[in-house]
Amino acid sequence: MxxxxxxxxxxxxxxxxxxxxxxxxxxxxxxxxxxxxxxxxxxxxxxxxxxxxxxxxxxxxxxxxxxxxxxxxxxxTPPLPHGGREAILRPGQVTQADTTPLRILAHGDDGRPTATEMTSLIDVANHNMCALMITPSRPRDAESGQAGQATRAIDLTLMLAQALAPWPVMPGWDPLSAAAASSLPFGALRAADERFTEATAARPVIRPELIVYDQGSPYVSEHFNEVCDRLRIARRPARKKTPTDKPLAENFFTTLAHRFSQYVRHGWQGRSHKKRGRGIDRMPLYTIAELQQMAQEWVALEYQQTPDAGLRDPFRPHVVLSPNDMYAVQVARSGYRAVPLSPAQNRFFLLPRWVTPARAAS
Structure with a gap:
């Protein structure tokens, strides 16, 4: 067949x-x-x-x-070696990263409406959202007609920093978005990692071992690769025009549009320019920081805790699990080791810039 x-x-x-x-x-x-x-x-x-x-x-x-x-x-898609599928059994073993237009207008730093895009890092073993970053995008290219992408190497490295630390529950969030109120093994995680508190969001910390990424210029930049080398994170580029190399990352953006983006009434542009509403740029728009917090709350409250038909308990295949449920099953076998970064290590995420001090500074 x-x-x-x-x-x-x-x-x-x-x-x-x-x-x-x-x-x-x-x-x-x-x-x-x-x-x-x-x-x-x-x-x-x-x-x-x-x-x-x-x-x-x-x-x-x-x-x-x-x-x-x-x-x-x-x-x-070529067959895998020995005719079998790659066995992905533990959190962080394989992750997928991708960037796509968010189709939500935001209030830019200059006071003008600006288009946005999102970069996400998703874990293959349990479909957990490791990190996501919302950034302003460049204007549409006049020749190609394609929306420009403004995600830079610094945005990708900050996304890695976000993946390696717990998310805090921000003021105004739903109480059910907290890890203590979710199906995560909060007691065990708190005993192993002091960063887990009652104010930690319901999304686990997953350290990536391998990232399958798009072939955009930020992903092949020297700074991003240097940070990955320091963190001992392997990289594997997806082939061009082969979305099956990172299907979870591709499908997540459809899920995002259906379950989050279209509910952002102020700024949602529709799924295409033909379905765009009128007067969107004249609405009171959210800032990018506000959209970032809204997206993170949605991840912790709904995405992480909603059953996914692609996640099944190996011992109870008839039971559909959520990403948090699947993580709880896997971490019980693989274990969890907290690896908090020191302030000196966190500085390596920043993009270095060499300057020559002026005489007035001496």
Whole structure:
């Protein structure tokens, strides 16, 4: 089934019935001798209802409904070594980072409306949000028509610093956004890390071991790579035009738009310029700092505590877990070690700048 669906990745979409007929033709071509035995025929050719069920369980039925570009990207993903999936079992083992326009106007430092973009770092093992940064974006490029990206290397390093420390519960946040009120193993985390207090948000501290990142210029900058080397964080670039290399990071922005961005009434621009409301730039807009706090509260209160169909307890596969639930299961096996950074180590996140002192300063 996977082979036939992959063959049709660049073709126009078809129904599952067509896939079933082509699978039968393929089986007849490969196992012609076996088809002389009625018992073998029953084994090789499942019933129509069973075929539909297997297509749905394997995700191939959903793949058929995707746009041609998405199906082609999925088919271009090479098989992993030994024909198996990469085993990701512990927090921080593999993380994914990406930057995308937020489609929310903010009140800029100059008093004018400014477009924004978000960079997120998400853990693959448990879908936890390690860190997120909202920054102003450059104006749209006149030649290409694409929105410019203004995320810099310093923003990425500050995102790493954010990932390595607990989030505080800010004034005005919902009390349920606190770690003590969540499914996180708060008592064990507090005993292992003194930074966890009653005012810590419901989002665990996860130290990345490997970051799969976009090939944007900030990710390949000297400063970002130097900070990652100091923290002993490995990097792996995603291939161009291959969103399947970092699917969680790609899908998170859709989740963000559906569950957070569209509820920001002052500044939400809609999913496309054709659906943009009128007079948005004349509204009383939030500052970027306010949007950052709103996004972090949403992560701690809703995203981290909402069951995710892709997260299952290995001992109870019928139970759907939230990112915090999954982290609690994994950290019980892998353990947690607090690694707070000293003030001297925190200074390495900042971008150095060499200056020549003037005579008046001597």
């Amino acid at each position: 996977q082979e036939v669906v992959a063959r049709r990745a660049h073709d126009s979409d078809v129904t599952i019935d067509v896939i079933r007929e082509e699978v039968e033709d393929l089986l007849h071509a490969r196992y012609g001798k076996e088809f002389g035995d009625p018992a073998a025929v029953a084994t090789l050719l499942p019933s129509r209802s069973t075929f539909y069920l297997r297509m749905k369980e394997s995700g191939l039925a959903d793949a058929l409904d995707r746009p041609t570009r998405a199906r082609a990207a999925l088919a271009s």
